[in-house]
Amino acid sequence: MPKVLFSHIVKRISTLFRIFARIMRLYIMNTRSKLLCLALTLICLFMATEATAKPKQTKVYVFGVSISYTDSLTFITDIQPLPTAYVDTKTGFLYDRSIYSQQLQIWVETMKQQPGTTCAIFFNKSKSALEKKYLKLLNKVRKDRSTKLQTLDAGEFKFIPLEWTEHERL
Numbered sequence: 001m002p003k004v005l006f007s008h009i010v011k012r013i014s015t016l017f018r019i020f021a022r023i024m025r026l027y028i029m030n031t032r033s034k035l036l037c038l039a040l041t042l043i044c045l046f047m048a049t050e051a052t053a054k055p056k057q058t059k060v061y062v063f064g065v066s067i068s069y070t071d072s073l074t075f076i077t078d079i080q081p082l083p084t085a086y087v088d089t090k091t092g093f094l095y096d097r098s099i100y101s102q103q104l105q106i107w108v109e110t111m112k113q114q115p116g117t118t119c120a121i122f123f124n125k126s127k128s129a130l131e132k133k134y135l136k137l138l139n140k141v142r143k144d145r146s147t148k149l150q151t152l153d154a155g156e157f158k159f160i161p162l163e164w165t166e167h168e169r170l
Contacts, residue, residue, distance in 0.1 A: 055086040061130045062123040064104040068114055074141055075108055077152045084161045094123045096162050107157055
């Protein structure tokens with residue numbers, strides 16, 4: 001069993017038993033009620049462990065956007081492959097997507113001297129589906145006459161794939 005899943009289960013068990021202990025302290029229960037409450041707690045525990053999703057290493061495609069609300073400059077990266085990205089099997093979300101957007105934000109702040117930008121990333125397992133999002137966003141930014149668009153190619157900015165570590169991810 002992976003350490004991530006094990007630590008997640010241990011946290012859930014301790015939380016459920018704390019709740020169970022509070023219920024026991026708050027209410028004077030007879031033995032039958034205590035057993036029923038314990039059984040319900042254990043059922044909730046097993047249902048919670050079944051609902052945990054596992055990370056799956058897969059190749060995804062990603063691009064980033066950096067928008068400054070105080071300046072008219074908008075940066076957009078090219079679509080780049082991330083060969084070792086981890087995706088949640090249940091939700092389909094990319095793990096550590098905030099770190100990828102922080103990579104872009106730090107790069108824009110240091111290399112382009114644009115502090116206070118808001119960065120976001122878009123990702124998909126299918127390159128063609130992501131290209132549709134990319135073109136839609138690109139056209140939307142181009143239509144806005146108040147913004148200046150600057151495209152960052154892969155030679156200028158590149159997302160750094162993250163290494164997977166055995167600790168719980170949010």
